[in-house]
Amino acid sequence: MSESHDDDRIDFSALDPSRDRARWEQQIAAVTARALAARRGPQRADGLRFWSRPGLAAAAALALITWGATALRGCTPSARPAAAQANPIANVISWSRGGTPTNAYELLEVIHGE
Amino acid sequence: MRALTDHATAALVRRAQHGDVSAFDPLARAFLRAAYAVALGVVARPTDAEDVAQEAFVVALEKIVSCREPARFAGWLLAIVRTRALNWVERRRLREVPRQAQSPDRAGELPTVERGQVRARLVAALAALSPLQREVVLLHDLEDWTHAEIAGALGMSELMSRQHLFQARRALRGWLAQHAPSEVES
Numbered sequence: 001m002s003e004s005h006d007d008d009r010i011d012f013s014a015l016d017p018s019r020d021r022a023r024w025e026q027q028i029a030a031v032t033a034r035a036l037a038a039r040r041g042p043q044r045a046d047g048l049r050f051w052s053r054p055g056l057a058a059a060a061a062l063a064l065i066t067w068g069a070t071a072l073r074g075c076t077p078s079a080r081p082a083a084a085q086a087n088p089i090a091n092v093i094s095w096s097r098g099g100t101p102t103n104a105y106e107l108l109e110v111i112h113g114e
Numbered sequence: 115m116r117a118l119t120d121h122a123t124a125a126l127v128r129r130a131q132h133g134d135v136s137a138f139d140p141l142a143r144a145f146l147r148a149a150y151a152v153a154l155g156v157v158a159r160p161t162d163a164e165d166v167a168q169e170a171f172v173v174a175l176e177k178i179v180s181c182r183e184p185a186r187f188a189g190w191l192l193a194i195v196r197t198r199a200l201n202w203v204e205r206r207r208l209r210e211v212p213r214q215a216q217s218p219d220r221a222g223e224l225p226t227v228e229r230g231q232v233r234a235r236l237v238a239a240l241a242a243l244s245p246l247q248r249e250v251v252l253l254h255d256l257e258d259w260t261h262a263e264i265a266g267a268l269g270m271s272e273l274m275s276r277q278h279l280f281q282a283r284r285a286l287r288g289w290l291a292q293h294a295p296s297e298v299e300s
Contacts, residue, residue: 008283009254009255009283010236010251010255010283010286010287011255012236012252012255012256014230014232014233014236015154015160015233015236015237015252015256016147016256017147017150017160017163017164018147027146027164027168028139028142028143028146030168031138031142031146031168031171031172031175032138032139032142034168034172035135035138035171035172035175035176036135036138038172038175038176039135039175039176
């Protein structure tokens with residue numbers, strides 16, 4: 001095109017960033033690499049988002065199973081005294097009373113006869 | 115003239131929009147220099163302009179899906195560059211005001227004196243132009259864009275592009291003639 005070769009043009013070659021070819025190639029590579037990295041970032045986040053719901057569902061199911069198991073055994077682990085678990089005699093007494101584990105209050109009542 | 119036609123540009127942009135990252139490199143090769151030219155017109159420092167151009171280009175590639183008219187990628191990109199360059203100037207102004215207050219002898223310094231007198235003179239001369247004149251003359255004389263391409267990217271008529279170029283060149287020559295190298299050095 002003729003206007004690309006007109007004599008009036010100002011010589012801006014001193015400001016041309018691609019004069020240093022190697023440095024210019026580095027800049028092109030840097031732009032491409034940064035854009036790629038930026039694109040991969042959200043993809044990783046999307047991956048985490050994708051797995052977060054199944055993960056939460058699995059955790060909820062596990063919690064439900066644990067709670068159900070302890071409920072079937074008649075008391076929560078925290079409500080059950082460690083002494084009773086360690087004492088085989090108390091366990092025998094509770095079994096003999098109806099086949100279900102006792103709570104601390106009932107156990108004390110039996111032991112002290114009150 | 116640009117390295118890519120509007121048609122070829124649109125094809126690359128569509129590929130990038132559909133996740134083909136191999137389109138990034140040819141887009142950067144075709145338009146990073148133009149991004150630099152526009153950034154230089156705003157920030158007036160070649161090294162800063164390189165940083166702004168890169169940063170803006172990365173942002174543009176990141177959100178390329180929002181480029182609604184792939185054939186007009188250049189205009190869309192240059193708008194991003196301009197915005198980021200203006201933000202850069204504002205940040206630099208805030209950063210440098212305290213510094214200049216500490217050393218008032220630097221306040222009258224030319225916009226930049228880096229890497230040789232020719233470069234410094236050109237940058238100082240460009241500072242005498244309006245932002246639009248700088249963009250037009252840099253895109254035309256540095257980047258080799260045609261008036262049609264400049265008009266399309268900057269949203270003006272070809273006639274306006276020619277007028278801006280004419281006025282910019284005249285102002286630049288006037289400035290360069292008035293400021294002989296010895297005066298700039300002193």
